[in-house]
Amino acid sequence: MANWWQTEIVDTGKQPLLLCSLAFVVTFAVTRIIVRSIRAGKGSLKDNVVGGVHIHHVVPGIVLMTVFGLLALAAESTGWRSVAGVGFGAGLALVLDEFALILHLQDVYWSNEGRTSVDAVFLTAGVLFLAVVGASPVNLDETEGDGGRITLFVVLLVNLAAVTITFAKGKLGTGVIGFLVPVVAWTGAIRLARPTSPWAHWRYPEGSRKAERAARRDERFDARWRSRLRRAQDRIAGFTS
Numbered sequence: 001m002a003n004w005w006q007t008e009i010v011d012t013g014k015q016p017l018l019l020c021s022l023a024f025v026v027t028f029a030v031t032r033i034i035v036r037s038i039r040a041g042k043g044s045l046k047d048n049v050v051g052g053v054h055i056h057h058v059v060p061g062i063v064l065m066t067v068f069g070l071l072a073l074a075a076e077s078t079g080w081r082s083v084a085g086v087g088f089g090a091g092l093a094l095v096l097d098e099f100a101l102i103l104h105l106q107d108v109y110w111s112n113e114g115r116t117s118v119d120a121v122f123l124t125a126g127v128l129f130l131a132v133v134g135a136s137p138v139n140l141d142e143t144e145g146d147g148g149r150i151t152l153f154v155v156l157l158v159n160l161a162a163v164t165i166t167f168a169k170g171k172l173g174t175g176v177i178g179f180l181v182p183v184v185a186w187t188g189a190i191r192l193a194r195p196t197s198p199w200a201h202w203r204y205p206e207g208s209r210k211a212e213r214a215a216r217r218d219e220r221f222d223a224r225w226r227s228r229l230r231r232a233q234d235r236i237a238g239f240t241s
Contacts, residue, residue, distance in 0.1 A: 014132060015078060016085035021128040023089030028121055031057060031097050036238040058098040064091025096120045118237045126176045165189040170197025194218055
């Protein structure tokens with residue numbers, strides 16, 4: 001185990017990022033447990049009120065991200081970069097857990113809009129996982145000569161364009177997976193956009209056939225898959241119907 005950690009994590013420079021990812025997940029989980037306890041009035045935990053002002057946990061999150069982000073830029077040793085990774089991951093979780101508050105400039109933590117924070121956390125966790133495993137749509141070791149490099153550049157450029165379009169169509173999870181599996185990104189880029197997405201706003205005029213098809217498809221997808229995912233997220237986040 002020690003040899004594996006040294007060769008696969010430390011020697012490859014992944015230790016700070018891995019610790020950042022773990023701190024992110026653990027901090028989010030602990031934060032949700034604490035806020036659910038506060039909401040239920042259980043235990044000795046109370047709202048963090050200072051001078052009559054409720055201090056949202058996005059505030060210490062920003063402080064942690066600032067301090068440990070600067071530390072990561074200044075650190076030269078793996079040890080200090082790892083410390084910075086832990087602090088930055090914890091701060092990032094605190095900030096994204098209240099992403100909806102930042103977006104709406106209102107305390108919508110337990111409202112329907114507050115679910116945006118959970119989406120942001122899940123999306124970020126997926127990106128961190130891909131970064132840790134070193135996900136790449138191509139094998140860089142197999143490129144040979146100028147022709148191989150040109151092919152690699154074209155594949156990466158096309159895949160990036162497909163991922164960008166997929167995001168614009170409101171398919172965030174598909175876009176994240178598409179970074180690793182190009183065919184997923186290309187499929188997401190070709191298929192209809194979600195009716196609430198920027199792409200639909202730009203390309204599907206109200207009352208058009210595409211707008212109607214997108215709405216029907218989104219309803220079917222929601223009934224079959226998205227509602228199940230949402231229930232799982234709600235259990236984790238502590239939302240109640």
